[in-house]
Amino acid sequence: MTDDNTPPGQTPAALTCTGLTYAFGDGAKAVDGLDLSVASGEVFGLLGPNGAGKTTAIRCVTTLLPVPAGMVRVFGHDVAADRMGVRRLLSYVPQQLSADSSLTGRENVSLFARVFDVPRKERAGRVAEALEAVGLTEAADRMAGTYSGGMVRRLELAQALVSSPRLLILDEPTIGLDPIARTSVWEHIMAVRAASGMTVLVTTHYMDEAEQYCDRVALMHKGRIRALDTPHRLTDDLRERRGDGSSPTLEDVFRDVAGSGLDEEGGEFRDVRRTRRTAARVG
Ligand SMILES: Nc1ncnc2c1ncn2[C@@H]1O[C@H](COP(=O)(O)OP(=O)(O)O)[C@@H](O)[C@H]1O
Ligand SMILES: [Mg+2]
Secondary structure, eight states: OOOSSTTTTTTOOOOOEEEEEEETTTTTTTEEEEEEEEEEOOEEEEEOOOTTTTTHHHHHHHTTTOOOEOOOOOOOOEEETTTHHHHHHEEEOSOOOOOTTTSSSHHHHHHHHHHTOOOOOHHHHHHHHHHHTTOTTTTTTTTTTGOOOHHHHHHHHHHHTTOOOOEEESSTTTTTTTHHHHHHHHHHHHHHHHHHHOOOEEEEEEHHHHHHHEEEEEETTTTEEEEEEEHHHHHHHHHHHOOSSOOHHHHHHHHHHHHHHHHOOOHHHHHHHHHHHHHHHHH
16 A cells, blocks of 8 residues: 555656755754655666765665655655555665675575565575676675675675565665776666666766666755756756857766855865776776
């Protein structure tokens, strides 16, 4: 049963946030009146520099933080009123690494299958499928401690996939990876999405990835959404407004909507640019 106003026969939105607001102890609003709706089957990117409020917003959606103000629904289920119902529908891969290096890849995924109540008879098959989906079949019986950074990220993806979520939430899934590993992570995400029709909500501060893989993106800065549309429409829009024949990137759009604030206090954003240049050299 859903409890929103979805017309009969129509799939409710995978995620709806209305006026979501969250403040930590110091009173500053980490998330400040967030409104967004993610359609079922969409790959949606929540973008912004460090400190924008992406992780906080996502932790409210996943029920790890309460929703003190506003409303969040996952496939029509109110996150505040039906936490268990929401948890059954989604998988969350946090930013901090969560795989156990002293277990094999297969053991790590099996652990998640047990925790998420995958029926015992289906477990071995579903674990093997999840490992296959992320390209880890051959490495499945090696200790996760021997994996590269990209393989660990794909292992975490397999852990999230083994419960067959309808909404997969990934917080900075490619942070710190080299360009080849980043592409590999994304290709596995896109392949699983195509095969299962699941919805993907991803945060990233890599604008180039968002431009390439996300159906729509929300540009977030200081707890608020500054722009929301397809990457294409956002960049086209800025090109028209500029009218100087240049081809702006999503990063240019971000600078345009966030204003000069980014350059003054956006040390983190400049660091990201530096990381990207370094990564490009390494690649
Ligand atoms: N546990 C916490 N206690 C206090 N402030 C926090 C905490 N976590 C995050 N913040 C603050 O909330 C804001 C948003 O942080 P976060 O949601 O982590 O942003 P992002 O994921 O976009 O980098 C930042 O100003 C950050 O310093
Ligand atoms: Mg974060």
